[in-house]
Amino acid sequence: MPETPHPExxxxxxxTEARRLDDAATRLVDxxxxxxxxAGGFGWLDDAGRLTPGRPAETxxxxxxxxxxxxxxxHGDARAADxxxxxxxxxxxxxxxxxxxxxxxxxxRPDGGKEAYAHAFVVLAAASATGTGHPDGRxxxxxxxGVMVDHFWDEDEGLVVDQWDASWTRLDPYRGVNANMHTVESFLAAADATGDRVWLDRATRVLTRVVDGFARSHDWRLPEHFDEQWRPMLDHNVDNPGHPFQPYGVTIGHLIEWSRLSLHVATALGDAAPAWLxxxxxxxYAAGVQRGWDxxxxxxFVYTTDFHDRPVVRERMHWVVAEAIAAAWTLxxxxxxxxxxxDYDRWWAYAVRHLVDARDGSWVHELDAHNEPSSVVWSGRPDVYHAYEATVLPLMPEAASFIGAARGGW
Known part of the structure; x- marks a missing residue:
């Protein structure tokens, strides 16, 4: 791989592209x-951008x-502090x-389970709030x-476990890569927000196990689901392949997302980054594009394939295109x-044609195999996170996390 170019x-x-992205970001915040x-928190938006009545906030x-x-x-949005x-x-x-x-x-719902996935996002939100100078952020x-270390972090494995019951007394035997991916993201943000190297070291350990271990050993067909000894369960949810959080097979968008996270870790480590990263x-990225696009x-991008590269869930998720945009720019x-x-231009052209709603700038969350709106896996438009990150990343300086980049000035 060529050397990373100097900033200049x-x-x-x-x-013109910077102005377009600025405008798109503002509309997404709208x-x-x-x-x-x-009642507290942020709720589920429907396809018209309205709060879904009776659906409580999710973490x-x-x-x-x-x-x-x-x-x-x-980025200077006056509404956002509140x-x-x-x-x-x-x-x-x-x-x-x-x-x-x-x-x-x-x-x-205090009797529900405690998920590493949701807790990783608490870390991300808190790190980002800390980065803004919010008085309660730190x-x-x-x-x-503290909760992540006490209950989810497995020091021996260098990975996080997945789900406890409400009282932290029973740990589910399932282990998942999705929660670990977002743990990498959140720990990078925590490292930037706190200046504490331990979070970068832990993010690197997770990424090494998943990317240089699980993904490489399966020719970049990353298994997502494991038992409690971290043995792959390749048939997990074969009878429910479109599960929104634990789909069967290879999740194409995650290959692309891990690609970007690998480069963020490399940025954070600088000259100390492992040569394989x-x-x-x-x-x-190449595996995701070759096996998932068209x-x-x-x-x-199809949502999932099996381990022989055959499409399984053919719905097209907005977040996969958003990750492809962000990864292509980062690469x-x-x-x-x-x-x-x-590729960056190609993914944006697809998004503008099929996903971005000209009415308000939101993104249709799911399309069917013919690129028509669908709701087989997801309903409504509750998630601007992927689309917003893809939109603003090219406006930001290179950094290990979005909050680290934002604090450096846009």
Whole structure:
């Protein structure tokens, strides 16, 4: 892989593209602001961008929105500071389990399980709030990191476990890569927000096990599901292949997302980065594109394939295209290669044609195999996080995390 270019030779956005992205980011915040739930946190938006009545706030949605508003605040959006505060207060009160510690998955349901996935997003939201200078951000971050270490982090494995019961007495034997992926993301943000190297070291350990271990040993067909000894369960959910969080087979978008995270870890480590990291980022991205894009007669990324590269769930998820945009730009910035810039343009052209709603700038969350709106896996439009990150990343300086980049000035 070519050496990372010096900042003065790094790719620069044309002014027209920067203006387009700025406008798109503002419109996404316009939509996201409608998710404010007066009862606490941020709720589920429907296809019209309205709060879904009677559906209580969920921790992962609240955290993603809080993180998005934190980035918008540092980008000069005057509305965003109050929205960050609303999210922080919900995580300190409405969504927090005051009896057992940690966070409920859904507001008002203290008997539900405690998920590493949701807790990783609490860390991300808290780190981003800390990065904005929110007065309660650091206390929330310290609490969230403490829960992650006490209950989810497995020091021997260098990975996180997946789910406990409400009182932290029974650990489910299932182990998952999805929660570990978002743990890498959140630990990188925590490292940038706190300056504590331990979070970067833990993020690197997770990424090494997953990318240089699980993904490489399966020719970049990353298994997502494992038993408690971290043995792959390749048939997990074969009878429910479109599960929104634990789908059967290879999740194409995750290959691309791990590619980007690999480059973020490499950025954080600098000269100390392992030699395998840049090549692994390229290989993961190539596998996702070759095995997931336009493989069933229509443009778009299929959601999943089996372990022989045959499409399984053919719905096209908005977040996969968003991750492809972000990864292509990150690879272009790291290598200077024109092919990645061409991919960046190609993924954006698809998004504008099929996903971005001209009415309000939100993204249709799911399309069918013919690129028509669908709701087989997801309903509504509750998640602006992927789309917002893809939109603002090219506007930001190179960094290990979005909050680290945003604090450095746009």
């Amino acid at each position: 030779s790094a790719p620069r956005l044309p002014e 939509v996201a602001a409608h998710s404010l739930d007066p 992962w949605v609240t955290c993603r929105m809080t993180h998005t508003f934190a980035l918008a605040h540092l 929205l960050v505060d609303h999210g922080v207060q919900a995580l300190r009160t409405t969504l927090h389990d005051d009896r057992h510690g940690g966070w409920m998955s859904v507001a008002g 206390a929330l971050l310290d609490d969230a990191l 840049p090549g692994a980022a390229r290989d993961l 493989v069933d007669g229509a443009p778009g 272009h910035r790291a290598t200077g290669e024109a092919a990645y810039a061409e």
